[in-house]
Amino acid sequence: MEANKKWYQLDLGLGNKKTSQTTCGCGKSSGGCGSTKEDSRQATQSISAAEFDAAVEQEIMGDTAVAQTQKDGFQQVFDVKMDRRTAFRKLTASLLVGAGAVHTSCSITTSGEAKEKAQIDWEEQFKGNYKLMTQEEKQATVDRLVRSYQLRKKKNIKMTATDASKDVLFGYAFNISKCQGYMNCVSACVEENNQDRNSEMQYIRIHEMKDGQGFKFNEADDNYYHEVPAEGHFYMGTQCFHCDNPPCVNVCPVEATWREEDGLVVIDYDWCIGCRYCMAACPYDGRRFNWSKPEVPEEEVNKNQHYLGNRLRKKGVMEKCTFCVQRSRSGRDPACVEACPTGARIFGNLLDPNSTIRWVLENKQVFRLKEDLGTEPKFWYFMD
Amino acid sequence: MKLVRLISCSMLICAAIACKHNEAEYHSLKEKIDEESKSYHDPGISSEAFLGDVNTIEITEGGHSFLIPERKSQMQSYACSECHNRPLGQMQQKGKSKRAHWDIELNHANSNAMNCATCHNGDNMDETLSLTGNPIDFNRSYLLCAQCHNSQFEDWKGGAHGKNIGGWAQPRAAMTCINCHNPHQPQIASKWPVRFNSHMEEERK
Numbered sequence: 001m002e003a004n005k006k007w008y009q010l011d012l013g014l015g016n017k018k019t020s021q022t023t024c025g026c027g028k029s030s031g032g033c034g035s036t037k038e039d040s041r042q043a044t045q046s047i048s049a050a051e052f053d054a055a056v057e058q059e060i061m062g063d064t065a066v067a068q069t070q071k072d073g074f075q076q077v078f079d080v081k082m083d084r085r086t087a088f089r090k091l092t093a094s095l096l097v098g099a100g101a102v103h104t105s106c107s108i109t110t111s112g113e114a115k116e117k118a119q120i121d122w123e124e125q126f127k128g129n130y131k132l133m134t135q136e137e138k139q140a141t142v143d144r145l146v147r148s149y150q151l152r153k154k155k156n157i158k159m160t161a162t163d164a165s166k167d168v169l170f171g172y173a174f175n176i177s178k179c180q181g182y183m184n185c186v187s188a189c190v191e192e193n194n195q196d197r198n199s200e201m202q203y204i205r206i207h208e209m210k211d212g213q214g215f216k217f218n219e220a221d222d223n224y225y226h227e228v229p230a231e232g233h234f235y236m237g238t239q240c241f242h243c244d245n246p247p248c249v250n251v252c253p254v255e256a257t258w259r260e261e262d263g264l265v266v267i268d269y270d271w272c273i274g275c276r277y278c279m280a281a282c283p284y285d286g287r288r289f290n291w292s293k294p295e296v297p298e299e300e301v302n303k304n305q306h307y308l309g310n311r312l313r314k315k316g317v318m319e320k321c322t323f324c325v326q327r328s329r330s331g332r333d334p335a336c337v338e339a340c341p342t343g344a345r346i347f348g349n350l351l352d353p354n355s356t357i358r359w360v361l362e363n364k365q366v367f368r369l370k371e372d373l374g375t376e377p378k379f380w381y382f383m384d
Numbered sequence: 385m386k387l388v389r390l391i392s393c394s395m396l397i398c399a400a401i402a403c404k405h406n407e408a409e410y411h412s413l414k415e416k417i418d419e420e421s422k423s424y425h426d427p428g429i430s431s432e433a434f435l436g437d438v439n440t441i442e443i444t445e446g447g448h449s450f451l452i453p454e455r456k457s458q459m460q461s462y463a464c465s466e467c468h469n470r471p472l473g474q475m476q477q478k479g480k481s482k483r484a485h486w487d488i489e490l491n492h493a494n495s496n497a498m499n500c501a502t503c504h505n506g507d508n509m510d511e512t513l514s515l516t517g518n519p520i521d522f523n524r525s526y527l528l529c530a531q532c533h534n535s536q537f538e539d540w541k542g543g544a545h546g547k548n549i550g551g552w553a554q555p556r557a558a559m560t561c562i563n564c565h566n567p568h569q570p571q572i573a574s575k576w577p578v579r580f581n582s583h584m585e586e587e588r589k
Contacts, residue, residue, distance in 0.1 A: 165427040169417065175544065183577040200583035223588075225580040244413045331429040331553040342572075343547035343559070351421040356543025356556065358421075364544055376413040384539065 007129055008255040113151055120148045130268040130307065131258055135163075141270075142307055149312075157303040159311060162329045164262035170323050170378065171263070171350040173360045174237055177384040178344035181206055181228035181235035188339030189239075192324060193310040194302055196294035203288065203321040204239045204336060215369070237345075239336075240265065240286035240321035241369070241377030248278035248287060257318070263350075263378055264325055266308040267318055274316040283370050284377070287320045323347070350378065431551025438549060440557055441523055448541045451557040453549075455523045462522070464509035472506030491569040493532075503528050503567070529561045 127133075127141055138161040149157050186204045195201040207220035211232050229235065246265045249257050256271035257278055279287045293315040305311040306326035313319050324334035328347070332338075337345045348357035360366065366380040410416035439458075440451035456462050467484070468475065492498055503512045511519040512528055520527050530537035539545035540558070547564065549557040565572070 165429060167425050167427045168429070169420070173544075178545075180572070180574075181577060182575065183579050187579050198583075200581045202581065223581050223584045225577060227574045228577055229574060244416070328552070329429075331431040331551040332434045333431075333548060333551050337548065340547065341564070343545065343564070346543060346548065348543075348552040349427075350417050351424050352426075353421050353424060355552070356548065357552075359542035360544045363542055364539075378413070382544070384535070384545070 005132065007132070117148065117151050120144045120151075124148070124270070127270070129255060129271050131255065135161075138307065145307075145311065153298065155298070155301075155303070157301075157305055159305040159307060160326065161307045162325075164260045164264070165329070166261075167349075167351050168262040169350040170242065170328060171348060171357045171361075172242075172323065172379045173346040173357055173364075173366065174379065174381050175342075175344040175346070175384065176234055176236050176381055178342045179206070179235040179237060179340075180342055180344075181208055181224070181230075181233075182341060184339040184341055185237065185336035185345065188335040189321070191300065192302055192327075192335035193322075194294075194296045194305075194312055195319075196290060196292070196313075197297065197300075198295050199290075199292060201288050201290075201294070201319075203286075203319075204237055205285070206235055206237045208233050208235055236381065237336075238284060238286070238369070239379075240282075240323075241284055241375075241379035242321075242323060244376035244378060245374060247281045247283065247373075247375055251277040251281040253277065260308075262329070264308075264323055264328075265320075266322055266325065267320065268308070269311070269313050269317045269319065272317040274318065276318065278318055283373055283375065287318055290315050290317055290319065426554070429553040430555075431553040431557075432555060434550035435555075435557055436550065438557070443524065446538075446541050448543075449556075451549075451555055452526070452560040453563060455525065455560075455562070456521075459522065462510075468509035472509070488568055491571070492567065525567070526561045529565075529567075 124141070124144055128137070130138065130141070133141070142159045142161045146157055146159050149155065183206055186202050186206065189195070189204050190197075190200075190202055193203065195203070205222040207217065207222045208224050208228075208230065209216060209220045211234055213219075215236070224230070242259075242263055242265050244259070244263060246259055249259055249265065252258075253275060254271060254273055256273070257265065257267045259265050274289070276289055279289055290313055294313050296312065301312070302310055304326055306322075306329070309322045309325040324332075324336075328334055333347055337347045346357055346360055348355040350357060350361075352358065360382060361380060364382040366382045368377045368380055371377075410419065435451075439454040441454045442449060442451050461467070490498070490500065501513075502515070505511060505513045505519070508519070511521060512525060514520055514528065515531055526537070526540070536545050540561075543556075543558070546561075547559045549559060561567070
């Protein structure tokens with residue numbers, strides 16, 4: 001991928017030809033059925049993705065396909081060939097922002113603040129994918145968001161764009177024998193991560209399960225309200241497990257979610273298109289969708305924010321646990337770990353041989369959910 | 385024919401190379417953790433700022449060094465000898481109705497295994513006593529608990545039992561036994577959950 005490309009193209013898998021076929025469809029391992037020859041010709045004729053794009057543009061798709069290379073900023077959007085429908089769609093979306101911007105910037109009666117707001121909206125509308133931003137671009141968007149909040153709410157927030165540190169891989173352990181089902185973790189998580197109070201969104205679910213019957217999620221109750229711990233029951237929590245091989249990431253058509261270097265699976269809320277493929281792909285019910293505009297009372301907004309973490313979301317985007325990226329990257333425990341009164345939650349650096357999480361993994365009988373899927377969750381369960 | 389053989393030969397080599405996962409270098413997360421932690425360097429992140437205003441002392445037990453909250457300065461009327469200036473036997477008066485520590489009820493093991501004197505020294509109330517009669521400082525009261533609760537002690541040293549304070553990075557700080565368990569009634573009482581999701585209840589009706 002070109003160094004300064006700020007978006008992703010849909011990969012139809014045509015650019016990367018498989019060259020590892022040793023047996024052909026007929027079942028024979030040596031040549032002779034005729035199809036091997038065909039395959040090998042294809043293999044020798046393999047072309048790069050860029051060449052393919054160019055060829056597609058010229059020959060097959062005519063003026064509907066778009067090969068975007070080496071463009072940035074507004075050019076990404078405007079300097080391309082597109083069909084009429086796409087053009088109309090883009091124009092109407094951009095016009096809403098643009099009309100506002102033009103109106104405010106050309107008007108002699110509007111204040112400087114309104115102009116600045118319009119300018120910020122404009123730049124935010126056309127920014128690239130966070131994952132591909134340089135450090136300066138990350139800082140610029142964070143600064144814009146902070147300023148935008150300041151202009152709209154007259155309040156200051158602190159937002160960071162701290163990157164993953166080298167030699168850090170976050171992991172989590174959950175002690176099933178210790179959890180008593182108090183749900184302090186859920187409350188702390190909602191407050192820390194500015195989750196929608198209207199729909200009572202919660203990243204964490206605590207499941208009350210019957211003793212001696214194993215994990216039966218369909219029979220478990222995750223919304224109980226009685227004195228806990230209830231006789232003959234145990235409690236276990238689920239949330240995003242930050243899989244090392246996350247299935248949710250692979251299905252995202254716009255690469256708005258990805259795995260960071262320190263193992264956190266994060267979302268760029270401004271790049272997410274709300275298709276919910278990731279929600280369907282997650283085998284652990286780890287992802288949440290904003291069906292309505294998330295609302296947090298101004299006095300309850302956690303103002304210590306991270307771009308990839310608890311900054312305020314909008315309607316129609318995915319969100320989920322980030323192991324409190326705004327806390328964990330600076331060395332602090334996630335809110336759930338801090339709030340748990342039982343010490344059932346253990347968090348730490350998997351690469352540090354002296355960390356407590358490593359001690360748990362090496363000295364307790366640990367297991368993970370649906371290990372056979374190969375998703376490699378970094379969230380282990382254990383018992384005393 | 386020669387060409388076909390050449391091509392299939394080169395494809396075999398390709399296949400051998402492609403056998404290694406194309407995106408991941410490791411076969412499992414465990415392998416990855418083991419390999420990558422061999423060259424581990426402290427990332428230079430500190431959790432010190434998140435300890436809050438807890439006074440801590442550093443302890444080393446079984447090769448693990450970490451901080452625990454200091455206890456004596458938090459006890460309401462330490463030193464005990466400010467009142468207990470005579471041996472306990474001389475201070476106890478039969479028949480008087482008002483007693484000090486009237487609110488302490490011992491509900492720990494049973495009376496065959498434990499009474500006040502199992503841990504407290506009637507002749508020197510400023511220190512506790514091990515089962516063999518050695519003094520144990522109030523700041524290190526976990527040593528008293530560890531006499532019986534050995535498996536919990538092992539887990540606590542490693543980090544599997546007991547709550548971490550502040551952050552995951554160095555310095556490690558953990559609650560000690562008595563920060564969560566009342567030593568006189570170590571059972572933790574049941575209580576109500578702190579929240580109930582009424583939206584979820586509505587949705588599932």
